[in-house]
Amino acid sequence: MNRGMGLAMIRNLVQRLIAPIDPPLMLIAGLLLLLAIGVMGSASPERLNSQLINVAVALVVMRILAQVPPQRLMHMAVPVYLVGVLLLIAVALFGDVSKGARRWLNLGFMRAQPSELMKIAVPLLLAWFFQKREAMPRLRDYAIAVVLLLLPIALIARQPDLGTAILVLAAGFYVIFFAGLSWKILIGMAVSALAAAPLAWNLLHDYQRSRIITLFDPEKDPLGKGFHIIQSTIAIGSGGIFGKGWRAGTQAQLEFIPERHTDFIFAVFSEEFGLFGNLLLLALYALLIGRGLMIAANAATLFSRLLAGAVTMIFFTYAFVNMGMVSGILPVVGVPLPLISYGGTALVTLFVGIGILMSIHGHRMLVQK
Amino acid sequence: MEFKNPQEELERFRSRLAVAGGFVLFCFTLLFIRFVWLQIIQHDYYQTRAEDNRISLVPIVPNRGLILDRNGVVLARNYSAYTLEITPSKTLDLEQIIDGLAGIIDIQLKDRKRFRKLLEESRNFESLPIRTRLTDEEVAKFIAHRYRFPGVDIKARLFRQYPGGAFASHLLGYIGRVNDGDLEKIEGREEEANYRGTDHFGKTGLEQHYEFELHGNTGFEQVEVDAGGRAVRTLARTAPVAGNNLTLTVDAELQRIAEQAFGDRKGALVAIEPATGGILALVAVPNYDPNLFVDGIDTQNWKELNESPDKPMVNRALNGAYPPGSTFKPFMALGALTVGKRRPEQLISDPGFFNFGGHHFRDDKKGGHGMVDMYKSIVASCDTYYYMLANDMGIDNISSFMGKLGLGQRTGIDIDGESEGVLPSQEWKRKRFKKPEQQKWYAGETISIGIGQGYNAYTPIQLAQATAIVANNGVLFRPHLVNFITDTRTGKRIPIEPQPARDLGLKAEHIDVIRNAMVGVNKEGTGARAFAGAGYVSAGKTGTAQVYSLKGADYRAGGVKKELRDHALFIAFAPADKPTIALAVLVENGGFGAQAAAPIARQVLDYYLLGKRPNAPAPADEAAVEEDEE
Numbered sequence: 001m002n003r004g005m006g007l008a009m010i011r012n013l014v015q016r017l018i019a020p021i022d023p024p025l026m027l028i029a030g031l032l033l034l035l036a037i038g039v040m041g042s043a044s045p046e047r048l049n050s051q052l053i054n055v056a057v058a059l060v061v062m063r064i065l066a067q068v069p070p071q072r073l074m075h076m077a078v079p080v081y082l083v084g085v086l087l088l089i090a091v092a093l094f095g096d097v098s099k100g101a102r103r104w105l106n107l108g109f110m111r112a113q114p115s116e117l118m119k120i121a122v123p124l125l126l127a128w129f130f131q132k133r134e135a136m137p138r139l140r141d142y143a144i145a146v147v148l149l150l151l152p153i154a155l156i157a158r159q160p161d162l163g164t165a166i167l168v169l170a171a172g173f174y175v176i177f178f179a180g181l182s183w184k185i186l187i188g189m190a191v192s193a194l195a196a197a198p199l200a201w202n203l204l205h206d207y208q209r210s211r212i213i214t215l216f217d218p219e220k221d222p223l224g225k226g227f228h229i230i231q232s233t234i235a236i237g238s239g240g241i242f243g244k245g246w247r248a249g250t251q252a253q254l255e256f257i258p259e260r261h262t263d264f265i266f267a268v269f270s271e272e273f274g275l276f277g278n279l280l281l282l283a284l285y286a287l288l289i290g291r292g293l294m295i296a297a298n299a300a301t302l303f304s305r306l307l308a309g310a311v312t313m314i315f316f317t318y319a320f321v322n323m324g325m326v327s328g329i330l331p332v333v334g335v336p337l338p339l340i341s342y343g344g345t346a347l348v349t350l351f352v353g354i355g356i357l358m359s360i361h362g363h364r365m366l367v368q369k
Numbered sequence: 370m371e372f373k374n375p376q377e378e379l380e381r382f383r384s385r386l387a388v389a390g391g392f393v394l395f396c397f398t399l400l401f402i403r404f405v406w407l408q409i410i411q412h413d414y415y416q417t418r419a420e421d422n423r424i425s426l427v428p429i430v431p432n433r434g435l436i437l438d439r440n441g442v443v444l445a446r447n448y449s450a451y452t453l454e455i456t457p458s459k460t461l462d463l464e465q466i467i468d469g470l471a472g473i474i475d476i477q478l479k480d481r482k483r484f485r486k487l488l489e490e491s492r493n494f495e496s497l498p499i500r501t502r503l504t505d506e507e508v509a510k511f512i513a514h515r516y517r518f519p520g521v522d523i524k525a526r527l528f529r530q531y532p533g534g535a536f537a538s539h540l541l542g543y544i545g546r547v548n549d550g551d552l553e554k555i556e557g558r559e560e561e562a563n564y565r566g567t568d569h570f571g572k573t574g575l576e577q578h579y580e581f582e583l584h585g586n587t588g589f590e591q592v593e594v595d596a597g598g599r600a601v602r603t604l605a606r607t608a609p610v611a612g613n614n615l616t617l618t619v620d621a622e623l624q625r626i627a628e629q630a631f632g633d634r635k636g637a638l639v640a641i642e643p644a645t646g647g648i649l650a651l652v653a654v655p656n657y658d659p660n661l662f663v664d665g666i667d668t669q670n671w672k673e674l675n676e677s678p679d680k681p682m683v684n685r686a687l688n689g690a691y692p693p694g695s696t697f698k699p700f701m702a703l704g705a706l707t708v709g710k711r712r713p714e715q716l717i718s719d720p721g722f723f724n725f726g727g728h729h730f731r732d733d734k735k736g737g738h739g740m741v742d743m744y745k746s747i748v749a750s751c752d753t754y755y756y757m758l759a760n761d762m763g764i765d766n767i768s769s770f771m772g773k774l775g776l777g778q779r780t781g782i783d784i785d786g787e788s789e790g791v792l793p794s795q796e797w798k799r800k801r802f803k804k805p806e807q808q809k810w811y812a813g814e815t816i817s818i819g820i821g822q823g824y825n826a827y828t829p830i831q832l833a834q835a836t837a838i839v840a841n842n843g844v845l846f847r848p849h850l851v852n853f854i855t856d857t858r859t860g861k862r863i864p865i866e867p868q869p870a871r872d873l874g875l876k877a878e879h880i881d882v883i884r885n886a887m888v889g890v891n892k893e894g895t896g897a898r899a900f901a902g903a904g905y906v907s908a909g910k911t912g913t914a915q916v917y918s919l920k921g922a923d924y925r926a927g928g929v930k931k932e933l934r935d936h937a938l939f940i941a942f943a944p945a946d947k948p949t950i951a952l953a954v955l956v957e958n959g960g961f962g963a964q965a966a967a968p969i970a971r972q973v974l975d976y977y978l979l980g981k982r983p984n985a986p987a988p989a990d991e992a993a994v995e996e997d998e999e
Binding site: 177234256 | 397
């Protein structure tokens with residue numbers, strides 16, 4: 001082999017490797033990952049290496065999914081959903097208890113958190129479901145979709161894991177919304193949801209209720225339940241316009257911010273990079289979401305559209321719920337800041353979503369051709 | 370796809386996407402507004418709160434001032450020791466924590482009891498010691514196990530120590546943990562900031578009276594702390610200023626000799642330097658060990674001290690009020706001379722009793738002392754002389770003169786909570802009783818007042834003060850324990866006294882009469898046995914105060930229960946011509962003054978004037994009989 005051939009082969013290989021990757025999505029996700037590495041280096045430098053490994057794994061998963069054609073995903077929808085539900089039932093029966101919640105399933109060789117799977121499995125199944133109803137979906141179809149959605153949510157909420165339940169519910173709702181459920185019914189559902197709120201209140205665990213109570217008046221319990229929110233709002237507020245500088249946030253460095261490498265990492269970021277940092281972060285998320293919605297708008301099939309739209313909106317839900325809770329306008333639920341918080345599971349889930357978006361974008365022409 | 374219009378469907382889908390996109394922008398705008406609110410509009414507020422979080426003012430407790438005797442002997446000092454402390458609010462199961470601690474550090478039942486008492490008296494967020502004076506080994510052991518005990522910590526603290534133990538405890542007093550009453554005092558003087566970090570406060574004695582002198586100025590350290598409250602680094606420091614030292618007028622050696630002279634008897638002794646009012650010794654026995662109170666007294670010791678029939682917590686010198694008995698007679702005589710009711714040489718015939726309205730007030734000596742002048746009335750302690758004198762003077766004259774001598778009033782000594790005693794007068798009786806028939810003063814009641822009985826009740830310090838006034842030719846100096854305060858910052862001495870409080874305007878020749886008679890007491894009278902062979906001329910007067918009234922029967926010490934026996938008293942000053950010391954001694958249930966009280970006075974005067982140290986407590990002189998008393 002001469003050198004020219006070798007180079008060509010390598011170039012060929014690289015091209016095949018990056019071909020399914022959507023450059024704008026990759027660019028935005030890459031910038032967010034850079035921010036993530038920066039914040040992690042301040043919030044918890046000792047975790048930087050293991051988070052880099054998580055990033056590598058997530059990128060591989062993304063790359064694999066980017067190549068999987070949407071039709072294949074559609075075929076996987078039902079089995080994945082069924083496996084997910086079965087695992088959730090198994091968790092309810094045999095799961096490990098940690099911090100008062102039964103979320104983990106010990107598979108002997110690893111511990112799995114099946115609820116995480118449902119964030120993708122539920123929109124996948126519902127998108128498949130609406131694709132199968134070839135005709136204009138009727139009300140009965142929506143009813144079935146709601147049942148398919150609520151089954152895993154009930155199991156997750158029972159664990160209890162309010163954060164994941166909300167994310168899965170949102171993911172499913174987005175599919176139904178994009179599928180075209182009429183505004184009348186949507187508004188009717190919103191009204192009845194409000195009416196059912198007192199009922200739901202009774203079903204909540206004490207710690208979930210207290211989180212909601214604390215949200216409205218965190219100062220009531222400054223050393224207990226309100227501590228998280230008070231300290232994170234102090235961190236954000238004291239950051240000011242330009243922030244205190246990287247690794248110079250007193251709230252973060254002196255450990256006043258709880259869970260500062262996971263759910264409250266935004267407080268660290270915001271304290272050290274200020275309003276400008278926040279604006280940058282919001283802009284990156286908005287671009288990511290905008291690109292995702294664009295992919296959805298141009299997707300080839302109903303399945304692809306619904307899936308792309310829902311997956312995109314999951315990113316929004318993560319980002320909004322997390323920043324809203326850390327800045328004190330939403331209750332504290334366990335939702336990480338997408339692509340930034342420490343933790344492999346959520347990162348992989350999110351890159352599965354990005355991979356799916358890339359796949360849908362890459363295959364947008366195939367059917368029409 | 371023939372059932373639906375794909376184009377229309379796509380349009381609708383895209384409109385839904387647009388709605389979703391709009392919703393995203395709306396929500397992000399909400400977040401942005403929130404960020405602007407927190408980071409621009411409320412920035413200053415949160416900046417301050419972040420600084421408050423970060424910076425902690427840690428008080429540095431100053432060294433408490435020392436208490437020294439007049440020769441510089443240390444009576445109260447401080448030492449630094451490690452304590453093991455628990456903050457109850459930071460623990461879940463207190464008992465379990467203590468049990469766990471007991472596994473690695475020696476925690477005894479009395480430590481637990483003391484801790485429980487502290488717990489009842491304190492607020493939950495305070496850090497309370499479970500063990501004090503940890504050894505280095507114990508500190509190391511605990512640190513190795515610290516992770517197991519949240520809310521438990523080792524602290525280095527300064528402790529008060531009274532090296533003499535129970536010695537002089539009633540004058541020194543003690544410090545204890547700050548309670549609500551102390552907080553009020555601190556707030557009353559607006560000293561809250563200065564008391565941040567201070568957890569002890571003077572409770573009695575000099576420690577209480579001079580609390581704000583002894584305390585000093587708290588220093589502060591500005592430290593950066595993390596969320597766990599651990600100091601990360603020091604930003605600024607203001608050094609504390611140690612409290613001022615007290616130098617007393619008290620002579621510790623004299624005090625010790627006086628205390629030991631009592632043996633195991635109860636009583637009080639107050640010795641004053643007449644020319645200044647400085648107290649040379651202030652004894653109240655039994656006493657207690659003030660060290661017990663420093664790190665919180667345990668319930669058992671507390672109960673024992675409070676419930677003991679000997680009442681060791683009572684400062685008898687200031688709070689015990691006793692009838693003065695015959696020690697009252699020199700003051701009566703001086704009063705008579707001053708108001709002109711007697712001349713020294715005026716003779717009275719004593720048949721052994723005084724008849725008042727058909728009632729016989731008996732003299733101790735059967736058949737009486739015969740013809741008695743003022744000198745003899747004091748030297749022989751003739752009761753009849755004073756029955757008659759009291760009757761002649763009347764209660765108004767008596768109470769007004771005794772009032773001038775400071776009897777029945779607080780002396781103003783620099784220890785709080787002194788008792789007033791009782792100076793009987795018409796006014797006093799009106800106030801004391803409720804029923805109109807009891808409020809009236811009967812002339813018959815005046816008779817026994819003359820020999821120091823009846824309603825008369827004075828504290829030993831009042832008797833000592835009155836004696837000092839006589840010794841000092843009628844000029845009163847307020848009795849005080851502190852000679853001067855040394856300002857730690859400047860080293861300057863701030864003298865407390867002496868300023869003559871008042872001059873009674875007594876005539877020198879009157880005082881000479883009394884002095885001569887009191888010298889006679891110790892030379893040829895009731896005090897002669899106790900003062901035989903003394904190398905100095907002293908003036909004294911014995912007294913015996915009735916505890917229990919024996920109707921008609923003769924008093925025999927052996928025949929009465931100990932706690933009903935008479936109190937023995939003695940007042941004295943010496944050297945008689947130029948007194949440097951005046952004192953009053955009281956021995957509770959000691960019997961005759963000559964037997965029990967005078968020998969104690971002799972030991973004190975011997976040491977003070979001659980430097981002679983006794984080799985045993987003053988023996989009760991069973992052979993001495995006060996034939997003239999009761």
